[in-house]
Amino acid sequence: MTSWVASSAASTCSPMGSVYPKRSTAYPKSDVQINLKDHYNSKVYTSSSPISGDVSITTRREVRFDSIQILLLGQTRTSFEGMSVPQEVTHTFLKMMMPIPESTYPVPRVLESGQTYTIPFNFVVPNQLTINACNHARLSDQLQDHHVLLPPSVGGWQRDDMAPNMARVEYSVKVRVLRDDGNRKTRIMEGSQAVQILPATPEEPPLNVTDKDKLYRMSKTKTLRKNILSTKLGRVTAEAIQPSAAILSPDGRRVMSHPMASVKLTFDPESGRTLPPTITGVTAKLTAHTYYSSGTISSFPNLGEWNTPYLLDRRGQFFTSTPLPPITLAQQPAWTPTVTPPISRRDSGYGSDQPSSSCEDNNYSSSKLPMLKSSSPTTTSSTSPSTQHTTTLTIPLSLPTDKKTLLPTFHSCIASRVYTVHLALALNTRGASSTVSLVVPLQIAVDSTSTTSPSTSPLSAGGPVVVAAPPSFEEAAADEHLRPRVLHAYEYEAPEGQAAAERGSWMLRAGEGAQEEEAGGNGGLPEYGEAGYRRRVD
Incomplete structure (x- = not known):
């Protein structure tokens, strides 16, 4: 039960021993302090973390009030420069109120001058929001699953979080002393304490990148030449696969699961004497894309077109890049040659002067068959064999968590954050140098402690027994299709x-x-x- 603790304020004594009160003004300033338990400036809270402490209220005059609110608020702010005044939009997605029983309020409800009142509180950071936090129109239900997840704090970090001033996500503990004035409540006193939150986020499946998604470039084909006027040496194609998510620790200061980028290279030489190119270097840089809007976002901003014409809402995009540590190859990857056999086609038989065997068996004459005239009825076409060289390059990605505060990938109602990795592969073929560039998506997530435990069987006395999960419908259908069937004669x-x-x-x-x-x-x-x-x- 919430309790109030009142204590006398300190007085000021003169050297002669007489007591003199502090010089008062017309409206002496009251003091509202929020004391968080085990808190420090660089502390990071995550999902299911407790935020507890107490509130101290000290007044310099008697203050009549009707109620006191202690809240944990989460707000997203976006701002735009206007012609006359800037435009700012605030979206409150989290509002948790600490219940204070009516019986604990002082009677009468007056904060006496010189007294300090202490109210304890306790919050727990939720794992996700309620469905009512996102009730606007959307183009897919999958977007709502992202909008009801807690976004991380944007801005206010000790290290650069690669975010603009136009987009902010703030969490704070607020105290409000309210008085009822008819149909509305007036805030008499208010105090606030900001906290930084990195919520636990799950790893998402790979994106379905299409040609309409201009932010990414998953494949690139380039023709290799010594110079502009020289003949072609061949053609190289680079295809990237989206790397797995980078899992950060709950405080965001270290990477628990390092991502690995995989690039498949295919080389088509113009002649059989041209050797595959040599990879002379690989560079990578991480780019953070922050999207923000003055209205609700109904689709994923990183997929499709973001700034489409004829929009009523104002939209903005901010991106900044940071280079990743140099990538060195211990040895050149091995190229695997693949020889494509020549393709030959035989005439179908229609239009041939000789009847087919099937016609002879059925006593059909060639004159009764439909004829397609051909100058060479038995001609076969063929192509020369071609050789391809393929290899797969695995590139480790080291994220600069010691210099940057990497926020997890998130999508909220008016702000989003995604990441891309720009890969540049330097190639050399018979003295000809070229570079192939790719842009792949990268998800950054925050680790969450699993609460699941292995199932225990009452029949086993030796400890817990892990029960295998039942097969899915797809696996059961595949097993039924591939089950051997033996017919005995x-x-x-x-x-x-x-x-x-x-x-x-x-x-x-x-x-x-x-x-x-x-x-x-x-x-x-x-x-x-x-x-x-x-x-x-x-």
Whole structure:
């Protein structure tokens, strides 16, 4: 139960021993302090972290009030420069109120002058928001799943978080002393204490990047030449695969899972004597893209077009890059040659002067067939074999957490943050140098402690037993499709006294007839109407 603790304020004494009060003004300034437990300036809170402490209220005059609120607020602010005055939009996505029982308020509800009142509080950072936090129109339900996740604090970090001043996400503990004036409540006193939050975020599946997503470039093909006027040496194609997410520690100061970029290189030489290119260097840089809007965002800003025409809302985009540590190759990757056999095509037979074998068997003449005139009915076309060289390059990505505050990837109602990695591969072929550049998406997430534990079986006395998860519907369908099916064929043997001409030869397509015979059947030949039998005439 919440309790109030009142204590006397310190007085000022003169050297002569007489007590003199502080010089008062018309409206003496009151003091509202928020004391967080185990808090320091660089402390980072994450999901399920407790935020507890107490509030101290000291007044210099008697103050009548009706209620006191202690809140944990989360707000997103976006601002735009206008022609006359700047425009600022605030979206409150989190509002948690600490309940204060009515019985704990002083009677009468007056804060006496010179008294200090202490109110304890305790909050827990939620794992996600309520559905009502995002109730605007959306183009997909998947977007709402992102909007109901807590965004990280943007701005206010000790290190650069690569964010502009036009987009801010702030968390704070606020105290408000309210008085009811008719139909509205007036704030008499207010105090605030900012906190920095990095919520735990799950790893998302890879993006489905299409040609409309101009932010990314997953593949690039380039023709290799010594110079502009020289002949072609070949063509190299680089295809990148989205790396796995970079998992940060809950405080964001170290990387727990380092991402690895994978690039597949394919080289098509113009002649068989041209060797594959040599990779002379790899450079990478990390770019943070921050999107912000004056209105709600109905689609993913990094996919498709962001600044589309005829929009009523004002939108902005800010990006900044930081180079990643140099990447050195211990050895050159091995190229694997692949020889493509020549492709030959034979004439279909239509229009041939000689009838086909199928026509001869069915006593058809060639004059009765539709004819397509061809100057060379038996001509075959072929292409020369070609050789391709392929290799896969694995590139480790080291994130600069010692210099930057890397915020996790997030999408909220009016602000978003995504990351891209720009890869530049320097190639050399017979003295010709060229560079192939790719832009791949990178997700940054914050680690969350798993609360799941292995299932225990009451039949086991040796400890917990991990129970395997049941197969999915796709796995069950694949197992059923690939399950081997064996069909047994049985040869029917007639009794010895029966003539061969009479008994003929019979074959079972299933084992049902043989089982009936073993069970004491009539031993005679099956009738034509019985299922599972087919007569073969000798």
